[in-house]
Amino acid sequence: MKKLSIILLSCTLILSGCWDTREFKEVKLGITAAYDMTEDGVYTNTILIPNVQNSAQGPGQESTQFLTAIGNTPTEARTNIDRRLSSTYSPAQLDVLLFGSNLAKQDIYPYVDAYYRDPRMHLDVVPAVVKGSAEQALKVVPKSEMRPSEYIEGIVDSEVETTNSLETSLQAIGSELYEEGEDFVLPLLQVGDSGKTVSFEGLALFHDSSYTGKDISFDHTTLFVLMKKQKGKVARITAKIFDGKKPEPDNYTTINIEDFSSKIKSKPDKQNKVRTDITLDLTVMIQEYPQDHLALADLPEVKKKLEQALTDQANETLRTIQDANSDVFGIGRNINGHYPSYWKKLDWEKDFKEIKIVPHITVNIRSRGIFR
Amino acid sequence: MSFFKQKKNQSAQEKVIREDKMPPHQSTASLEKNIRYIQEELSNSTDLKVRLLPGNKQALVYLDDITDPDKMQRYIFVPLMEMNGDIQRIKDREENDDLNKAVSSLLAGKAVYMVEGNATFYLFDVQQNVTRAIMEPMNEKVIKGSHDGFNEDIKQNINLIRRRIQHRSLTIKKQTVGDYTESEIALVYVEGIVNPGVVKELETRVKNISSDALLSAGAFSEYIEDRTYSIFPQFLSTERPDKTVSQLMEGRIAILFANNPTCLIAPVTFYAFYQSPDDYNTRWLVATYIRLIRLFSFILAITLPSFYIAVVGFHFEVIPEALISPVLGAIRDIAYPPIVEAILMVIVIELIRESGIRLPSPIGSTIGIVGGLVIGDAIVTAGLVSNLMVIVIALTSLASFVVPSNEMSDSLRILTFPLIILSSVLGFIGIAFGLLMVLIHLCRVESLGLSYFTPIQFRDLKDTVIRVPQFLMKRRPEQLGSPRPYKSNELSDENGKK
Numbered sequence: 011m012k013k014l015s016i017i018l019l020s021c022t023l024i025l026s027g028c029w030d031t032r033e034f035k036e037v038k039l040g041i042t043a044a045y046d047m048t049e050d051g052v053y054t055n056t057i058l059i060p061n062v063q064n065s066a067q068g069p070g071q072e073s074t075q076f077l078t079a080i081g082n083t084p085t086e087a088r089t090n091i092d093r094r095l096s097s098t099y100s101p102a103q104l105d106v107l108l109f110g111s112n113l114a115k116q117d118i119y120p121y122v123d124a125y126y127r128d129p130r131m132h133l134d135v136v137p138a139v140v141k142g143s144a145e146q147a148l149k150v151v152p153k154s155e156m157r158p159s160e161y162i163e164g165i166v167d168s169e170v171e172t173t174n175s176l177e178t179s180l181q182a183i184g185s186e187l188y189e190e191g192e193d194f195v196l197p198l199l200q201v202g203d204s205g206k207t208v209s210f211e212g213l214a215l216f217h218d219s220s221y222t223g224k225d226i227s228f229d230h231t232t233l234f235v236l237m238k239k240q241k242g243k244v245a246r247i248t249a250k251i252f253d254g255k256k257p258e259p260d261n262y263t264t265i266n267i268e269d270f271s272s273k274i275k276s277k278p279d280k281q282n283k284v285r286t287d288i289t290l291d292l293t294v295m296i297q298e299y300p301q302d303h304l305a306l307a308d309l310p311e312v313k314k315k316l317e318q319a320l321t322d323q324a325n326e327t328l329r330t331i332q333d334a335n336s337d338v339f340g341i342g343r344n345i346n347g348h349y350p351s352y353w354k355k356l357d358w359e360k361d362f363k364e365i366k367i368v369p370h371i372t373v374n375i376r377s378r379g380i381f382r
Numbered sequence: 383m384s385f386f387k388q389k390k391n392q393s394a395q396e397k398v399i400r401e402d403k404m405p406p407h408q409s410t411a412s413l414e415k416n417i418r419y420i421q422e423e424l425s426n427s428t429d430l431k432v433r434l435l436p437g438n439k440q441a442l443v444y445l446d447d448i449t450d451p452d453k454m455q456r457y458i459f460v461p462l463m464e465m466n467g468d469i470q471r472i473k474d475r476e477e478n479d480d481l482n483k484a485v486s487s488l489l490a491g492k493a494v495y496m497v498e499g500n501a502t503f504y505l506f507d508v509q510q511n512v513t514r515a516i517m518e519p520m521n522e523k524v525i526k527g528s529h530d531g532f533n534e535d536i537k538q539n540i541n542l543i544r545r546r547i548q549h550r551s552l553t554i555k556k557q558t559v560g561d562y563t564e565s566e567i568a569l570v571y572v573e574g575i576v577n578p579g580v581v582k583e584l585e586t587r588v589k590n591i592s593s594d595a596l597l598s599a600g601a602f603s604e605y606i607e608d609r610t611y612s613i614f615p616q617f618l619s620t621e622r623p624d625k626t627v628s629q630l631m632e633g634r635i636a637i638l639f640a641n642n643p644t645c646l647i648a649p650v651t652f653y654a655f656y657q658s659p660d661d662y663n664t665r666w667l668v669a670t671y672i673r674l675i676r677l678f679s680f681i682l683a684i685t686l687p688s689f690y691i692a693v694v695g696f697h698f699e700v701i702p703e704a705l706i707s708p709v710l711g712a713i714r715d716i717a718y719p720p721i722v723e724a725i726l727m728v729i730v731i732e733l734i735r736e737s738g739i740r741l742p743s744p745i746g747s748t749i750g751i752v753g754g755l756v757i758g759d760a761i762v763t764a765g766l767v768s769n770l771m772v773i774v775i776a777l778t779s780l781a782s783f784v785v786p787s788n789e790m791s792d793s794l795r796i797l798t799f800p801l802i803i804l805s806s807v808l809g810f811i812g813i814a815f816g817l818l819m820v821l822i823h824l825c826r827v828e829s830l831g832l833s834y835f836t837p838i839q840f841r842d843l844k845d846t847v848i849r850v851p852q853f854l855m856k857r858r859p860e861q862l863g864s865p866r867p868y869k870s871n872e873l874s875d876e877n878g879k880k
Contacts, residue, residue, distance in 0.1 A: 023808075024803075024804075024807045024808070025807075027807035027808040027809075027812065028807050030696065030808075030809070031695050031696060031719075031806075031807075032695070032696060032698070033694065033695055033719065033720070034693075034694040034695070034698040034701075034709065034710070034713060035694070035710070035713045035714050035716065037698065039698075039706065039710075041706075060706075060707060060710075062707045062708075062710050062711035062714065072707060100698075102698065102699045103698070103699065103701070103703065103706055105703060130699050131699075132699065157707060159707075160703075
């Protein structure tokens with residue numbers, strides 16, 4: 011009897027386990043998903059599924075499959091996609107989540123909610139906003155790419171490496187989606203070349219969980235990312251430091267940021283309610299100086315002009331941010347933490363636009379390159 | 383469960399008496415009677431030769447096949463001639479008057495010389511020695527270090543050990559096991575280093591073996607080991623004298639067998655199976671590196687297939703992004719679930735291995751190529767097994783062959799199966815369950831009273847997981863309870879303790 015019960019117990023354990031098998035080969039994985047809003051206010055979900063044909067010499071050419079479905083909730087749209095697939099659809103390996111700008115302007119939270127709830131989902135999915143239709147961006151499949159499914163992910167990743175985009179994921183923006191006093195940015199993409207390529211256009215500013223419609227343009231992103239205390243493998247900024255020189259390129263210089271330190275300090279201020287100082291120290295190398303000769307004596311002037319140009323650029327960025335009412339530096343949260351009683355008196359929705367943010371940028375030229 | 387019980391009314395079986403415990407049978411003065419008694423006791427075996435000497439008053443009795451005619455000539459007939467036929471004047475002889483003793487001496491390869499009218503007979507040792515040359519053991523080759531190995535002659539084996547430890551405290555205790563076979567075994571240890579309690583325990587266990595025959599070292603260890611049902615070997619077996627000696631000097635006991643080149647060493651811990659004599663001949667850094675690889679291979683050998691099955695069967699979320707297309711491409715068109723693939727492939731590898739062992743080496747290597755290349759390639763092309771599974775199983779069996787001890791390697795390969803099954807029904811949880819069971823079991827196994835998985839203290843790490851230079855290994859492993867804990871005189875006072 012005792013033996014019999016042991017056998018029965020282990021059978022229940024083992025046989026019930028079989029039921030839970032989810033075989034990898036019977037699953038279709040979505041790599042990129044796009045959410046769009048139609049004119050009638052119904053959203054569509056488009057996914058990209060890679061299919062790999064096996065050949066004798068390892069995995070062969072990848073083919074892609076697109077499916078679009080309409081639903082009232084994202085999960086309903088997913089179920090509708092599943093109906094048309096030979097095997098089960100799984101978003102567990104999703105890399106990129108694209109939002110059309112129309113949809114992003116309303117609210118993105120309903121579309122990402124499911125990803126936070128299901129333990130099987132990857133939270134390192136990179137969300138991105140597409141100007142116009144996200145579906146269109148998803149369907150761009152350049153022929154030159156070995157793995158078309160990784161095209162959009164590659165674009166976003168490479169921009170992080172060149173300090174043009176912040177490293178972001180669903181995990182990273184999780185707390186900022188709803189918390190007051192801190193907002194976030196997402197990479198902004200656009201379909202170009204009449205539908206043949208997708209390009210990185212800058213960073214889309216969010217307030218709470220909706221897109222404000224304002225962006226940090228591509229040539230301002232590097233400085234912004236540095237102020238956010240991040241740096242990819244390379245960080246280059248081209249600045250206009252002279253006026254009226256001929257030929258035109260002589261007016262510009264490109265610096266390569268080798269080292270940096272960034273500090274953001276906020277404190278209550280009588281005049282402007284809150285005053286924030288952003289200190290950015292850059293140690294740079296002159297990468298490009300088309301005027302040919304850069305004498306040691308010229309360096310202080312170049313340094314001064316560079317600092318001026320960068321400060322102008324920073325001021326412009328900060329103005330955009332304040333216009334968008336997108337507190338990407340988390341100034342509100344900082345004030346809330348350090349001056350809780352003062353924070354209660356503020357109406358951040360309105361006051362953020364009024365506060366004073368001052369950038370202090372210093373440039374140290376470490377090297378002029380091996381050619382002088 | 384009644385059919386497991388033995389039948390009670392079995393006819394009682396007659397007890398066999400061991401040769402050395404036979405009651406004495408007094409010989410008579412009659413030569414003919416004595417010879418007839420011996421012939422009857424040996425069931426008139428045809429190899430029993432009775433050689434009557436001229437005059438029919440004296441006879442030489444011996445077993446033809448195990449005696450050496452040369453020795454007989456040298457030790458009996460030549461001296462006999464010199465002494466003018468007077469047997470009593472030959473010095474190198476034994477005397478006895480117990481005929482049963484004569485029979486057992488005949489079986490040991492002695493010749494019995496009898497004289498009419500005299501109840502006393504004389505024994506001469508004329509045994510024919512059949513031995514194999516000393517060769518390097520096939521299954522335990524090393525790159526550097528001594529290349530001799532034990533063979534079937536126990537005397538030669540003891541010789542190899544004695545030559546290495548020339549000290550009076552090397553103790554050899556011989557015993558015989560098996561009521562019919564009377565196989566000789568020798569317990570070898572170094573008095574003063576070995577824990578006397580362990581020796582006593584081993585002697586009692588050996589004494590308690592009751593069997594007609596002792597056929598092999600493996601069977602012997604099953605009689606005396608602590609847990610016969612365990613999958614893990616509890617005695618380290620080796621055919622290398624250098625390995626044996628190094629274990630003796632650590633305070634362990636070696637058991638040698640007559641007619642068997644295998645030497646068993648006890649008590650051992652799990653880590654002993656991962657040490658090779660090579661480790662002490664190479665630079666310590668290299669030895670450490672190789673040891674770490676061996677221990678890693680233990681984990682690899684038992685978990686790799688189950689890990690792979692769990693990943694593709696349950697948790698494909700953990701596959702790194704870059705591997706998705708290769709994995710998907712490899713397993714998409716496979717007809718069977720991963721567990722069938724795995725078991726199929728494991729069986730193929732076992733078949734190749736098993737067929738390779740029995741065949742002579744020229745054919746054996748052909749089998750390896752045919753099996754490995756042709757079947758491996760064809761089975762993937764046919765879509766029965768994915769190429770990833772081939773890699774996984776091949777790696778697993780490679781990892782199991784890395785273990786220097788053959789028995790441990792076999793145990794590992796068996797252990798893969800329950801984990802494969804568990805992982806294919808429960809995924810990672812199944813692997814966790816399985817490994818937990820293995821760990822609990824490893825903690826409970828004992829080798830001659832010494833806990834198998836004795837926790838390694840930081841001090842003992844020096845010669846288990848890594849190998850540090852010799853001058854840092856000052857102590858013997860503490861868990862052995864050696865009365866001489868230090869490896870050198872300089873470190874201890876007169877009592878061997880500090």
